[in-house]
Amino acid sequence: MKSKNFLTALLILVVMFAFTSSVYAGGKVYKLGMSLAITGPTSDAGNPYAKGTEDYFKFVNETKILGDDTIECTIRDDQYKTDVTKRNFEEYLDDGIVMYLNYSTGSTLGLKRDFEEEQIAVLPASYHAGNLDDSNYIFLPIASYSDQLVILAEYVAKNHKGGKAKVALFVHPSAFGRGPVSDVEKAVVAGLNIELVEVVEHGKDLDNTAMLKRLMSKKVQYVISQTVQSPVATMIKDSQRLGLTASSFGEAGKITFLGAHYTGGNDLIALAGTAAENYFWTTGFNITSVPGEKTTKQLALAKLFGRDEKAANSHNYAAGIMVAQVATEAIRRAKAAGLEVNKANLYKMLNGMNGANAYSPYTTSGPVTYSKTDRMGVDLLQIYSVQGGVFKAVGEALESEYMKKIK
Amino acid sequence: MSYFFQIVVSGIVVGSIYALAALGLVLVYKSSRVANFAHGQIIAAGAFITYYLSVSLGVPIFFSFLASMIITFFLAMSVERIFLRKLIGEPIISVIMVTIGLGSILDGLIYLTPFGSENFSFPAFLPQEPLSLGGVSISWTQLVGVIVTFILIGGLSWFFKKSTIGISMRAVSDDQFASMSVGISVPKVFGLAWALAGLSAAAAGCIIGNITGLNFDTLHAFGIIVFPVIILGGLDSILGAVVAGIIIGLIQQFSSGYLDGNFGLKGTGDVMPYIILVVVLFFKPHGLFGIHEIERV
Numbered sequence: 117m118k119s120k121n122f123l124t125a126l127l128i129l130v131v132m133f134a135f136t137s138s139v140y141a142g143g144k145v146y147k148l149g150m151s152l153a154i155t156g157p158t159s160d161a162g163n164p165y166a167k168g169t170e171d172y173f174k175f176v177n178e179t180k181i182l183g184d185d186t187i188e189c190t191i192r193d194d195q196y197k198t199d200v201t202k203r204n205f206e207e208y209l210d211d212g213i214v215m216y217l218n219y220s221t222g223s224t225l226g227l228k229r230d231f232e233e234e235q236i237a238v239l240p241a242s243y244h245a246g247n248l249d250d251s252n253y254i255f256l257p258i259a260s261y262s263d264q265l266v267i268l269a270e271y272v273a274k275n276h277k278g279g280k281a282k283v284a285l286f287v288h289p290s291a292f293g294r295g296p297v298s299d300v301e302k303a304v305v306a307g308l309n310i311e312l313v314e315v316v317e318h319g320k321d322l323d324n325t326a327m328l329k330r331l332m333s334k335k336v337q338y339v340i341s342q343t344v345q346s347p348v349a350t351m352i353k354d355s356q357r358l359g360l361t362a363s364s365f366g367e368a369g370k371i372t373f374l375g376a377h378y379t380g381g382n383d384l385i386a387l388a389g390t391a392a393e394n395y396f397w398t399t400g401f402n403i404t405s406v407p408g409e410k411t412t413k414q415l416a417l418a419k420l421f422g423r424d425e426k427a428a429n430s431h432n433y434a435a436g437i438m439v440a441q442v443a444t445e446a447i448r449r450a451k452a453a454g455l456e457v458n459k460a461n462l463y464k465m466l467n468g469m470n471g472a473n474a475y476s477p478y479t480t481s482g483p484v485t486y487s488k489t490d491r492m493g494v495d496l497l498q499i500y501s502v503q504g505g506v507f508k509a510v511g512e513a514l515e516s517e518y519m520k521k522i523k
Numbered sequence: 524m525s526y527f528f529q530i531v532v533s534g535i536v537v538g539s540i541y542a543l544a545a546l547g548l549v550l551v552y553k554s555s556r557v558a559n560f561a562h563g564q565i566i567a568a569g570a571f572i573t574y575y576l577s578v579s580l581g582v583p584i585f586f587s588f589l590a591s592m593i594i595t596f597f598l599a600m601s602v603e604r605i606f607l608r609k610l611i612g613e614p615i616i617s618v619i620m621v622t623i624g625l626g627s628i629l630d631g632l633i634y635l636t637p638f639g640s641e642n643f644s645f646p647a648f649l650p651q652e653p654l655s656l657g658g659v660s661i662s663w664t665q666l667v668g669v670i671v672t673f674i675l676i677g678g679l680s681w682f683f684k685k686s687t688i689g690i691s692m693r694a695v696s697d698d699q700f701a702s703m704s705v706g707i708s709v710p711k712v713f714g715l716a717w718a719l720a721g722l723s724a725a726a727a728g729c730i731i732g733n734i735t736g737l738n739f740d741t742l743h744a745f746g747i748i749v750f751p752v753i754i755l756g757g758l759d760s761i762l763g764a765v766v767a768g769i770i771i772g773l774i775q776q777f778s779s780g781y782l783d784g785n786f787g788l789k790g791t792g793d794v795m796p797y798i799i800l801v802v803v804l805f806f807k808p809h810g811l812f813g814i815h816e817i818e819r820v
Contacts, residue, residue: 155631157740159640289790314784319793320744322540322734323665325533326780326792329526334784345642346738353734357653357662358529383642387736390651426641 143184146447146457148173149192149208152219152241156195158344160383162219164427165241166191168436169217171421176444182451187444189217198223202230209234215443215462221247221292224254237446237463239439243377244295248491255466255486257439258400258494259516261292261342262299264376266308267497267516268398269300272338272374273309276366281310284336286351288343289317296342296376303518310338318347324354331371332360341375348379348395349387356391363394365501372396381431385505396501396510400481400494401438404429405506410478434479441477442466442484442493481513525658530780531773536665538772540734543672544727545749545756545764546679547720553683553759554692554716556615560622561602562724563746564629567739569595569725570732571638574645584648592725599721603714611709612699626746633739643737645729668730672765675723680761692716696759755800757813766811771796 150169153162170191177186190208194200201223208216213236218224221242231238231253238254240247245260259267265285272281285300287293297315304312313336316327328351331339341348352373355361362370373395380397382405388395404411414437418428427433446465447457455461466486469475474483482496496513544566551559569591576587606625610618633639649663683689694702695712703709728742735741752771756763779792809815 155634155639159634160642160738163640315789316783317790319790320741320748321792322731323533323537323776326530326776327783329529330780330784333526346735346741349644349736350734353736358660359653386642387644387738389644389647426637 143186144457145186145188146182147208147211147213148187148189148215148217148443149204149211149213150189150217150219151192151194151201151204151208151223152217153196154191154193156193156197158196158220160345161241161378161432162196164430164433165219165436166193167421167423167427168433168438169440170436171417171423172437172440172444174421175417176440181444182448185447185451185457187447189440189443194219194223196220198226202227205230209236214457214459215239215446217439217443218242221290221295225291228254234459235463236459237466239442241435241439242292244292245299246291246295251491253463254491255442256492257435257442257484258377258480259492259497259519260296261376262296263492263495263516263519264398264497265296265300265340265342266303266519267514268340268374268376268396268499269303269308269310270517271396271499271514272340272366272372276310276337278368281338281366282313282334282336283310283338283340284314284316284331284334285312286316286318286339286341286343286348288347289319293317293342299519299522300340302522306518306521308518318343318351321347321350324351325358327351328355328358328360328371336371337362337366337368338372338374341373341379343375344378345380345384345387348373348375349384349391352388352395353391361391361394365394365396374398377431380500380507382426382429382507385502385507390505392502393505394502396499397507398497398499399431400497401431401434401479402481402498403431403434403500403507406500406509413478438477438479441479442469442475445469445475445477482515526780528657528659530776532659532661534773534776535769536661536669536772537775538769539669539672539765540727540730540768541749541752541772542765542768543668543675543723543730544745545752545768546676546723546761547727548746548749548753549756549759549761549764550679550716550720550723552753553696553761555618555713556696557607557618557622558750558758559720560619560746561626561629562720563743564626564633565595565599565721565724566728566731566745567633567638567742568598568629568728569721570728570737570742571633571636571739572725573729574638574643574732574737578643578646584646588726588729591729592722595721595725596718597721599724600714600718602721603717607713607717608710611713630743638737639739645733645737664730664733668734671726671730675726676761676765679719679723683761688712688715751796751800753810755796755803755810757810759814760810760812763810763812770799774799 153159173187173189192204216238218240221244224240224242245262247254362372377399385392446462449465450461470485470487474485476483480494481498482494484493495515498513499510500507573587573591576582577584653660653662691707752767756767775792778795782788782791
């Protein structure tokens, strides 16, 4: 009797082992790493960004988009410190990641050489054009800050009435802010019909009265910003108080404010309130205040994983989803092509995302296209403006005309 | 001419708010000779407490503002009691290092809340239309900021000059051992100095938060931004903080208004205050109103 029980137990164990080992053999785990500012400076962007990435990878695994295979993306907070980012990246390499998701301009520039040495594809949250210089492995998710500023300047040139539009740039005192300035200047030299009157590098200003009055004395009608929301909010609140804000685009004798990706979104409205009205903003992402089938999917994802309304409606949440979507798509294509999912093949898959193979995620205003000579993902940028307290789309998504000329 | 006067008004407004933000640093230094590197976090905490009370709990904004000052009064007093009381008599550098660590702890605590990584703004409670006179305008937020600054600074100046506790605090600042020998409780004085610093920081946080919006990075940066103010004015002088705050505010605005964008210059609004600071310290190493101590050996 005892030996019969023993044999039965042994049989059950053998069956269980066979079953679990067959499941294990069917499902591969692809490791990815992400390092970003979930706390610390710029965490107002980094926090929802991380949530977007985390949620999308969970969704991929739960809905078996990759079959039995799963993605394991480790997300770590670097508090916007490049040394911590580097440490995270090195630990991820030891873990055997096949693709890396980075965040800031500083750390992307700082680790550029490491990415080259490791030959690993990197998707950062920084859209600084300089990330692409002397680099083969950094893939910008959307059009660069330079493209964003030039497209806003093009919009000004096309829609300004009466002579040449006088424009000032309001930029962050860093590579992130300064980077696009020279491209705007090149576009002007190439014939873009605006007069670039001044480039202002802001500090931690409590009051921009003197600057705004100075710009008015030089008859500046448009201020294009490349910074984060907080300084823009202070500036446009001052402008509203001084009665300088244009109530419609290009209103004579007033200033129309415009800005690139990180200057806008719901955070700007949260900080500036009614002063944000008529602010023009460009990004390569769809936003939930312009409802549609695509943004419904973003909201559904946020709901599925219990995100609050603020995160769900953040364009940074969309940006976080987007990089996860691109990574997932690269893995899916590698698998479909019968290739091993590794660093080299994912790099190859990303470079092949063009033409008929371009990838269209639901988060972006256009398709993601990469090649060996073009590592800027979404070329189409959508301009939005605040109307009645929310961002609304202005026309169709556009591609910068002058960036093509000056590249 | 209105351009000139607008810049003067803006300079005074900015300077007054700098003075209010710097006040807490002066109070702590005045009593304990310690530079508090956690001051920016207390400024931010004051603003967030006001926001939480008014928006999440529905307390009227004026009472939220008062309650926030009271809460930070006791919060700062508790911080002194828990972290710094045991360091009385220890080298100043040890205490300063503790304030740096304290700043990191407060950072971490705030990052655990939505205030650490989200942006907010106070509900509008003042008229949105600015006050204008002869082409010069000032917003109600700025005006209220200036008024609160001068009320607090006036009250504290009176407190230090006339009240027994205030005079005790000055005595402790001059000589801790001599003060103890005449029966002054040095720990209580330190606690009170921190508490008053917390109270003024909350007021500064609310005013700055109303101007810039509630962003933690922006708010806590003011704890460092105002260091030139107290160095220029004299580390232990309330009057110095006011005068230096206004000087720096005016220099920033005039540099930005008349130098930036002209003669190939830019960013002078940020640099000029430091240039003036260096020049002034060259002639007055203790700041404009700082006490030049002479020790007999």
